[in-house]
Amino acid sequence: MSEAKDAVHAFWDQAACGEALYLADVDRAGYLAQAQTRYRLEPYIRDFAGFEAARGLRVLEIGVGLGADHQEFAAAGADLWGIDLTERAVAHTRRRLAAFGLASRLAVGDAENLEFPAETFDLVYSWGVLHHSPDTPKAIAEVWRVLKPGGCARIMIYHRWSLVGLMLWARYALLGLRPWLSLTEVYARYLESPGTKAYSVREARALCADFREVRIATVLTHGDLLESDAGQRHRGALLTLARKVWPRGLIRRLWPNAGLFMLIEARK
Secondary structure, eight states: OOHHHHHHHHHHHHSOTTHHHHOOOSSHHHHHHHHHHHHHHOTHHHHHHTSGGGTTSEEEEEOOTTSHHHHHHHHHTOEEEEEESOHHHHHHHHHHHHHTTOOOEEEEOOTTSOOSOSSOEEEEEEESOTTTSTTHHHHHHHHHHHEEEEEEEEEEEEBSSSHHHHHHHIIIIITTTOTTOOHHHHIIIIISSTTOOOBOHHHHHHHTTTSSEEEEEEEOOTTTTTOSOOOTTOOOHHHHHHHHHOOHHHHHHHOTTOOSEEEEEEEO
16 A cells, blocks of 8 residues: 555554444444434435335445444345455444345555446445545546446545535644645545545546536535534534534534535446
């Protein structure tokens, strides 16, 4: 792996996404509780992923994480594969599926170099992963390559013009007396793993230029609305105070498209 990819791997191999915040026990009950929290905080996942409609389809998930979405695809009857950059995430997902009597073909893998033949899958799904890969355009090109003609990619990547981005810039650039820091630098240094990226809608369309049909929507998240813990890297009194005074109703009315999550549905 490259040095940049090694850094991403090291970050997520310490704790899979949400593990430190939402996984109390590594057993059936713990995984159930984590899934309940996940879908309560991010209820739009179910409609976007379309788990039930995946029955009988050949599905690849890139970045299985703790395995909640992978479990849903398996339970729905998908013909399922999953990869993750980290051994930790693959082990969690294997353990999770075993606890529920479900099956998938799981492996450590690199989104930029998928070890599958061209035109293998009906659906490629990836939630909040490809913006961490050092070469996101290459990763999305790989998604296109392994999809069958007419196949669908459902991908969530981060949206540049988000309230989370604004808060990060205010905290680390403005209050850090470095107002010259760009949003790109702030996302890369302070959001999650080193080099994390966020894209405008226009940039996302360019990433998906090879697809024949692309639909994009942005959603306000529990992070933008300060309705939950802010992630594995962020704590502090200022954040605690902000949660108490944050104008969530006003934000929902005036800036409904200023969310961190950008949902992309693209058809080959």
